[in-house]
Amino acid sequence: MGLSNASGDLSTEVEVDAFRCLFPLRFYEKHLLESIRPDARPLGRARETTIALGAVASANGSALAKIGSTTMLAAIKMEVMTPSLETPDEGCIAIDFHMPPICSPIVRPGRPAEAAPVVAKQLSDTILSSGMINLKELSLVSGKAAWMAYLDIYCLDADGALFDTALLSAVAAFSHLEIPVVSLNDDGKIVLSEEQGLSDREPVNKEKRKINLSSIPFSLTCVLHKNYILADPTAEEESIMDTIVTVVLDSSSQLVSLHKPGGTVLAYTSAIQDCIALTRQRVKELQKILEEAISGMEVD
Amino acid sequence: MEVDGEDGRTQNQLRPLACSHNILYRAHGSASWSLRTRTLRKQTGQIDNLLKSYLMRMRPWLNGNKEALEFKFHHVWVWFRYSGLPLEEAYEMILKRTLQSICHLTINPNTTTSIIIQVINDDSALLSCAINAACVALVDAGIPTKHVAVAICCCVAKSGCKMKAFAYLAFPNSVHSVLPERSSSMQGKPIEHGIVTSVTNGIMSADNYFYSLERGRAASVRVVRVSQEELATALN
Numbered sequence: 018m019g020l021s022n023a024s025g026d027l028s029t030e031v032e033v034d035a036f037r038c039l040f041p042l043r044f045y046e047k048h049l050l051e052s053i054r055p056d057a058r059p060l061g062r063a064r065e066t067t068i069a070l071g072a073v074a075s076a077n078g079s080a081l082a083k084i085g086s087t088t089m090l091a092a093i094k095m096e097v098m099t100p101s102l103e104t105p106d107e108g109c110i111a112i113d114f115h116m117p118p119i120c121s122p123i124v125r126p127g128r129p130a131e132a133a134p135v136v137a138k139q140l141s142d143t144i145l146s147s148g149m150i151n152l153k154e155l156s157l158v159s160g161k162a163a164w165m166a167y168l169d170i171y172c173l174d175a176d177g178a179l180f181d182t183a184l185l186s187a188v189a190a191f192s193h194l195e196i197p198v199v200s201l202n203d204d205g206k207i208v209l210s211e212e213q214g215l216s217d218r219e220p221v222n223k224e225k226r227k228i229n230l231s232s233i234p235f236s237l238t239c240v241l242h243k244n245y246i247l248a249d250p251t252a253e254e255e256s257i258m259d260t261i262v263t264v265v266l267d268s269s270s271q272l273v274s275l276h277k278p279g280g281t282v283l284a285y286t287s288a289i290q291d292c293i294a295l296t297r298q299r300v301k302e303l304q305k306i307l308e309e310a311i312s313g314m315e316v317d
Numbered sequence: 318m319e320v321d322g323e324d325g326r327t328q329n330q331l332r333p334l335a336c337s338h339n340i341l342y343r344a345h346g347s348a349s350w351s352l353r354t355r356t357l358r359k360q361t362g363q364i365d366n367l368l369k370s371y372l373m374r375m376r377p378w379l380n381g382n383k384e385a386l387e388f389k390f391h392h393v394w395v396w397f398r399y400s401g402l403p404l405e406e407a408y409e410m411i412l413k414r415t416l417q418s419i420c421h422l423t424i425n426p427n428t429t430t431s432i433i434i435q436v437i438n439d440d441s442a443l444l445s446c447a448i449n450a451a452c453v454a455l456v457d458a459g460i461p462t463k464h465v466a467v468a469i470c471c472c473v474a475k476s477g478c479k480m481k482a483f484a485y486l487a488f489p490n491s492v493h494s495v496l497p498e499r500s501s502s503m504q505g506k507p508i509e510h511g512i513v514t515s516v517t518n519g520i521m522s523a524d525n526y527f528y529s530l531e532r533g534r535a536a537s538v539r540v541v542r543v544s545q546e547e548l549a550t551a552l553n
Contacts, residue, residue: 069376082484130548131406131410132410134406134407134408135410137408138406139407142518146518146519146520147520148520155439164434165541212541259414259418260418266519269521270522271521271522271523272517272520272521272522272525272526273519273520274516274517274518275515275517275526276516277512277513277515277516278410278411278414278415278514278516279411279412279413279415279416279417279418279487279513279514280414280418280513281418281487282512283511283512283513284512284515284528285510285511285512286510286530289512290525293523304509
């Protein structure tokens with residue numbers, strides 16, 4: 018093709034930034050031949066990850082998670098509701114994912130982002146099917162009252178790997194969550210107790226307790242391009258190479274979700290096994306980061 | 318291990334498949350795909366999983382943004398109409414990416430192909446039914462594609478057929494499977510072994526996933542045969 022010759026000749030004459038804009042795929046392929054990416058990361062390494070717990074003071078549980086530049090803020094508010102008839106001793110979790118226009122120049126005000134409902138559904142499927150939270154723990158009075166946890170995740174900066182960061186912030190918010198103290202008042206309704214000393218009513222749950230999290234899910238998104246597997250893509254990489262694979266593993270290495278929505282590159286079994294191996298490594302890293310964040314909070 | 322499903326099926330049996338094409342006259346191409354569940358006890362109630370998908374080609378329009386440089390003018394839009402549930406947009410995105418990877422994008426520049434999928438009846442395995450119907454409709458409309466994707470739904474069950482997790486898998490199926498002289502392969506692996514799309518729900522071990530991949534591949538051969546027979550009748 019004439020174009021490929023032209024880019025080959027131009028690569029020495031054109032400036033790096035212009036070449037990156039004009040021929041983005043070729044720009045990346047030149048880097049991939051050296052097994053490195055434009056931001057000097059090796060192919061299998063994720064970006065720097067940080068978690069800050071308790072970012073929203075008014076929420077019952079909250080966390081701010083950052084992977085590279087992608088930033089997500091998760092907050093949980095608890096409300097008492099009557100459980101449904103089919104599950105009288107189970108609470109409920111409602112998960113909502115928002116992409117406000119602040120996160121990316123592609124998202125316009127008034128028009129919801131294309132990625133938002135997709136990530137929202139993926140998140141709610143993953144969190145509910147992973148069994149991280151036992152819904153029976155959210156029950157107060159069997160058949161009469163149970164907790165409804167509203168989990169809202171806001172994307173503040175969208176720079177690739179949205180699902181990974183959103184899941185990490187959700188998990189961190191749940192680990193920070195403290196269930197408030199409530200008691201039964203004379204009308205038989207559940208009310209929030211202001212302070213334990215003042216109330217003469219018997220509190221339904223004695224103290225603010227944390228929720229028990231079993232088998233926490235962690236995820237890694239990879240991009241497939243020819244024979245290369247790039248872990249944790251930035252938004253630029255995701256837009257150029259369109260085959261994205263997201264693997265979610267829980268702490269016992271069970272596969273919670275493997276999400277590959279089409280894409281030009283076909284995934285053979287070897288590629289999937291490599292992705293799962295990269296995810297296993299990432300799970301260990303993320304577990305360490307989460308534990309450090311939690312222990313940092315407890316010291317305060 | 319012979320697990321008997323509620324409708325008396327064994328592990329490897331598929332529900333009866335039915336496929337028909339060219340059913341709508343206003344559309345460039347259309348197809349309907351159905352999986353019938355037999356209920357052994359009540360013969361009167363027949364639950365189908367029926368999907369109609371039809372294609373319309375819109376007027377060409379100029380694409381003025383950066384992507385013009387990559388000559389990818391051909392867009393594929395998917396509308397998935399079920400009942401306004403949030404899963405509509407998620408399925409649209411998955412279908413759009415699956416079908417976009419199948420179509421040759423550079424053959425028809427400056428055009429948009431709209432694929433509209435209407436669910437008539439839902440009895441699970443919805444996404445795989447939708448992918449199959451859309452692929453047959455694409456062939457019916459005469460849009461050139463790299464290969465036809467065939468989708469199947471596999472589930473991992475604990476003993477007693479209580480479903481623990483399921484996976485929607487879509488495999489490519491090239492024309493060479495019909496002409497056995499040459500089979501296209503990439504680095505020694507036949508192209509049918511790659512996965513176009515995979516969406517899982519529920520916890521399963523990685524080994525179970527790979528096992529269901531193999532089973533899905535084997536079952537997809539039968540699924541492809543149904544659509545090939547249907548389309549072959551059109552040529553005669």
